[in-house]
Amino acid sequence: GENVEQHPSTLSVQEGDSAVIKCTYSDSASNYFPWYKQELGKGPQLIIDIRSNVGEKKDQRIAVTLNKTAKHFSLHITETQPEDSAVYFCAAVNNAGNMLTFGGGTRLMVKP
């Protein structure tokens, strides 16, 4: 089955700096890669996703890049703010296309 690895597990940045979280996946047939943000005491929420027919997608301060050849994808947050502090999960759809496999999560801390 699909295996998703996520790094780093924790990331601390100064407010205004950029943050990058990286994920690798094992199934070359995977073609959908969402990112979820989980704030304390809440369930994860989708913040951005990318499909295999594009290499990059941006939404304001958030961008995601995908390298299908290398089987890795990354989340980039620019001009970080304290409210970006949360746990971020990457995911990939398995080869049957019916279920997400999540990475282990990254705890992002933005220091004011």
Place this chain on the structure above:
Amino acid sequence: GAGVSQSPSNKVTEKGKDVELRCDPISGHTALYWYRQRLGQGLEFLIYFQGNSAPDKSGLPSDRFSAERTGESVSTLTIQRTQQEDSAVYLCASSWGGGEEKLFFGSGTQLSVL
């Protein structure tokens, strides 16, 4: 309701007791997932329901865990003879169907087994 609703929000039980956790998905969502999240850890897949298809139970950790779903509505996750290692947040999510659809998560049930 507008979102995925889970109840109870918190459950404290004694080791050996059975517990039942409930999930009300968004109306019309055909797919429903249960995940377990231990403190400070990632999302551990438990079970997946899609419409009237047989559920994918491949993530259930032992035969003490079971889940049911009535049609495309409410789901219950039952843990029998609870153990301390069952302590975790149990998250439910629903979607329109298929892995490429956005998952909507509930706020979870915090289970504490004493």
